[in-house]
Amino acid sequence: MSGSTNLLLDSLPQRLSGIPERWAQQTPEAIALCQDGVAFTFQQLAQASIQAAQWLRDSGVRPGDRLMVVAENCIAQIVLIFAAARIDAWIVNVNARLSAAEVDAIGDHSQPRRIIYTVSVSAEARAHAERGGALAHQLTGVGEIAVGALNETCSVEPVCASGSEQVAALIYTTGTTGLPKGVMLTHRNLLFIAASSSQVRGLVPGDRAYGVLPITHVFGLASVALGTLYAGATLYLAARYSPAALLQAIRDDKLTIIQGVPAMYARLLEYDKGRQDLAQTSLRFIYAGGSPLDSTLKLETERLFGRTLHNGYGMTESSPTISQTRLDAPRSDTSVGSVIPGVEARIVDSQGADLPQDEPGELWVRGPNVMKGYYRDEALTARTIDAQGWLNTGDLVRQDSDGALFLIGRSKELIIRSGFNVYPIEVEAALNAHPAVAQSAVVGRPGHGGNEEVVAFVELDPTQPAPNEQSLHDWLVSRLSPYKRPSQIVVMQAMPAAATGKILKGQLKELAQRLLKEELHPEP
Template sequence: MSASDLLEGLPSRVHDVYAKFAQETPDHPAFVEAGRSWSYRQFSDAVEAASRDLRELQIRPGDRVMVASENSVALGAILFAIGRLDAWAIAVNPRLSARELEQIRSHSGARRVLFNSALSREAADHALRAGASTRSIGPFGGIGVAPLNEEARAEPVEADAARQVAALMYTSGTTGTPKGVMLSHRNLLIAAKTSGVLRRTGPADRIYGVLPMSHIVGYSILLISTLMHGATLHVVSKADPAALAEAIAKDGITTLYGVPATYQRLLEYKAVKGISRLDRGRLRMMCVAGAPLDLTLKGRMEEEFGIPLLNGYGITECSPGLAGVREKRPADDETVGPILPGVEHRIVDRNGHEVPAGSVGELHVRGPNVMLGYYRSVEQTRAAIDPDGWFNTGDLARINGEGDLYIVGRTKELIIRSGFNVYPAEVEAVLNAHELVVQSAVVGRKVDGNEEVVAFVQLLPGAAIGVDELKSYSAGLLTSYKRPGEIVILDALPAASTGKILKHKLRELANGSKIDPATAAG
């Protein structure tokens, strides 16, 4: 399957993906949310009504519209409605702080900010601070509408789907500083199509939608791809392992997407509740991405449900998919699978020269899924995408003789200790394999002329193990320069709404001062 094959038959705009099903199978469920089913016809009507209301709120083509909401049918409909007006959709998680939301609002120059106050206290609090008035948008009530930003300037509108921005997605990357990723309609459409084709998504599928639509996987792979292929999205506002286990057992879930933490928490729930075996129901596919997958977790999930846990790899700037393990060729190791169709790749050294086959280098990619650039940041865009269209992922990778990609670590996360390269993912895999460890994160700490390895660890509730025992355990499995100089036990690791560990916060903690594990854990 080539890029031209993927581009064939794509609509020109994201909001057109469900039109075929609204016409041909109007009564088929597009969404299930809190026990209520929304048919394709009902959802299509909701998007049209929402777009009329947004127009009344003076949203113009080229405007940026920010929506703070947990996962919901309302959020999906409003995002599509924004696209119908050729405005730019900015989905943000309401659990962000007021400071973080203001950063995004200010940088984007949003014409309006909407808050789904009916769904969460966080959104309602933000709406109150913003002086928002409450009204309905389409059939969805309880939406806080902030005052109009009269100074907002509309961006030019492009007829070409490859040039018109559909979504502005803010990502903090490894630094914690938000960057606005401009994703075109074609970027999102081709990523959604590729995902659905490779995973054989069809009307019989019910996909569990726990990853936030404010995150690229939730937006592109769950929301857009599900509707593009006529399937049903089981919308979940907040992650809850008990609810997930019940949905798999009783609600006909066929496809589950998650980050490693999704599966870790599911197994933790099983252990705490003393469940002998989780009910697989109709589940036919499990997919994971967003963070390194340790083989112990992979093996435990595959034993639990009797199907492969398919690892994948992507990045917001690439809409997101870049590689994925195929259902027909599951892997026994930590590979993220072959590069996806239509994506060119090369692995280079620090001087930009391609490395020998099988060697580790920086992964650069090119294709119709690569972003237009970072909003209002020409310099950052030029640093990320070269004149020939190659995007620097910032990830260290290698490819084996069979074409399988392995992500070794982030370029910026590489720890150089006494002249030796230490890849955090390798140390984390060792720690995560311990039966009492839920998850871990490894970062570097600068010392005079060197770096130290610092590991943060989250244990199973009630686990009776200390730092010295963990050090002794890792010492038996890692060579001396890879061993953590310090291990810090925390009740929970700082994480984004997706479950992805926020390493920049841990790095700040590790480099701020010598850590007292007792106080850090409390």
């Protein structure tokens, strides 16, 4: 590890709660959080988290307990994150928009000591609270929350002697089948990414960042919320995304930083239709991550904002950032940038042997961002992180001579058709270039003789004339080799998506299978 990385790690506080404490001492009256006209200074944030930590202790939450917070982005959620950190409890942030079954599955696996609901900003959180019999409580200096009963059977997890190695957050990854996977991220994991994200973006205390990505997701938690506050900048919280609200925040709050997923920018383009002049604003940095970015969306977004749309890549298990494009080296392609300082990377074949430059392969990474492991699943942890600390991302990439990474797709999503590799991201890029396609997702399904079929799902732009399936097939003829072209293109009203906007391909694979079964065995 380089000397600069060691210096960065040495400069980090022991726990997440060190972030508001630091700025409460240096710039106590600076605004840390804003939401719906309410401004919270760093001094208020530090004080509220200290009071909340004491209340958690008094209400029976112990070091090593899990504290589950069913929420949408709000000040109370941020306060509880820092409060849990102060007492060495693990925060389990759960998006209130999940179904009752999904919330219960996370609760059953994490076995929290208490469940708290941010009822003042989320009708869904209130519904979950009512279902769980939670009682109203006024969180000092913050407002109303609801608190579930104490789980007397909850067992505490071991507490590390070093706060930095203690688990800070248990984050559940989006799953479509089976039990949810809980990713254990330590204070050092999250603080390293918060600090790195601040440095790569060039954040300074005067910056104003938009916090609409769900804090229940690692992108919204580490890169956006913690990264912004780590720099002493102001985070403008929004519980839900709407293009109109974003445009208003750009104008009224004079935002300087926007981080979002590609679907967020696609919806903005759909809504705006060239009405706004966003080149004449305070924005200096716009960024996309969380899912693949296609070249058409990047170009159209850059035209709208008059600025480079930066790109990056990561995963929950790496806290999340692995690579990012740099401010001083903007790119016109869809590279996800170079690996961030302090993180090592290897590109390997199916046997784990290193591949030469420009040869596509599976990405392995190692560094201070790599998770502690999967909660209550040592076997899966051992299959994912080897004895030398290398995390197998499961993603296929290639790396050019400049060190820039290009995302090809998930190794599990690779489609093998007639002996050829089909990378869904390439087919999706060709479909997304169609003027009437808002977004697309490509999956494979078993075909005849062990071969795989390519199936594409598309969501159309309602402001454009709707193409039929054949015209979409025709569009691809000059853009893709025959073996890459979908055997079926399915038009959908809306893609199944997580709260972050990430398309749930597992559900689409199941749908593709059902469609084939219906085609082979139509009902009489």
